[in-house]
Amino acid sequence: MHSPKPEVLEAAFHDLTGQHLKEISPGEATVLLEKIPDLDKQLQSKNITRQDLETHLNGVQKSLFRKILDAGGKTVDVITWPVRKILWPPIKWYLKHPIRNTLLVALAIVLLLYLTPAPPGPGGFRDDLIKQGEEILKKTGVPTPQVSTEAIAKVGATGAPVAEEVIKAGEQLLESPSNILEHIQKSKILEERMKKLGPLP
Amino acid sequence: MSNPHLHLTTNEQAILAVIPENLRKKVNIETETLMYADTPQRMQIRVKNMQLSAPGLLVFKKKVTEATTVEEVTGLLSTANLTALSEDDLSELYFAMGPDGVSTLIVQMLPHVRSEEDLEALISLCVIRHSLLLSLSPTAASL
Structure with a gap:
């Protein structure tokens, strides 16, 4: 079974929380979801599982982490060290x-x-x-x-x-x-x- | 050329005094103010969604899931070469570990920094943690 498309998940998130995923951080989104008492039931009515939504949020956060880490690595690289060393030391x-x-x-x-x-x-x-x-x-x-x-x-x-x-x-x-x-x-x-x-x- | 920034919490900065002064002068200390309250459930999701690509790790996973005795797992784990991980796989592991896990490593590392290489390692872990915290902070949406 295929996972729902990101736009479907983002629309569902907006319906549930009143917030747009693109306007808040994945960390905040996770906290908001955890506050919804009957989340599973509500998602079921939209043919979405909690796992679909959590996996999507996790993926967004991971991409963000890599983006920030890469940028931080380049900053350090410019100053002193090669990017390669950021994770290896x-x-x-x-x-x-x-x-x-x-x-x-x-x-x-x-x-x-x-x-x-x-x-x-x-x-x-x-x-x-x-x-x-x-x-x-x-x-x-x-x-x-x-x-x-x-x-x-x-x-x-x-x-x-x-x-x-x-x-x-x-x-x-x-x-x-x-x-x-x-x-x-x-x-x-x-x-x-x-x-x-x-x-x- | 300016010194690299070292993001440390106020508690960690208290430990910093044990580092030789000549090394301390090589970094600009900044206070790590970002915080994140991790939970076991959130960690489980991160771990579940890890995507490791190293052939060695995939072989390791296959062997562990096929093992039938504890002795087999013990042998596999003690011979696993985690030092050959790629940057991508390492970042996946750090992401799964989360900021709390990296913080514990930083605290343990701090009192033992004696050389430039040690300092370099500390800076690296702080960059990793700061990146994790930034990705979870409310301002992350605008990045």
Whole structure:
């Protein structure tokens, strides 16, 4: 089934919110949509799904991000550095740094989220990560005042920082981020998620 | 030629004092005032719509989805070469990670900046975060 055309989605958005998508940012548009209580029902009457609209907004925002990033890169380039370096140095930096695995684990977790089917309700994988963080902290014996469960939960909203908190805690005791990565990989939760992974589309 | 701008939050600027002065002089500090309240649901949408193109990543995805044991996934993940990602794929990953994720990396990186290369990395991450925040800000519609 084909996704509705952008103009159809934009017209639907205007009907629902009274705002033109082109006049507000994708971030604002997302917030407006989240405030509509019976959004799914209203969209259904227009033969549009929430996913269609969210995917469209996501695409608009991503294009905007790339446009701004490219412009920022050129500005830096004019001053000192080649555009190519804008995205690469973080990777290079972490590779030669004692905590180099932090970014790689963060990226790996984003990849894992990408590979894992979306959970049916709120929380899902994020909650799994938080629980896993707690388990790892128990194993490493890190005192809670240093990295509290609340702190993990607080940063857990984005997924990736959870791994970072876990690594930070692990570094203090195990002095090896890769050991923590091993814990994450061998986790029971990951095993459960594996069982839920369906066949390739 | 003017120094590059470094957008840091006020909390991050407090950490900046630990960076050697000769390096601090090479950047113009600007206060990052843009904010975005991310949610797990928004991140899920970003992750779901990621479009990765590197052949290595596609092979990696295929292998992970075909794996039947945790050990297999462990092996795949520990050998995955994420350093060979293209700029496009990296920007997809940073976009999915969102400004909060990049902020955490910035905070952890800040106290360890000791060389021009480190500084360059910090500036890069700040450019990435500022771009993410700008794309989400109310003024983005006029860009």
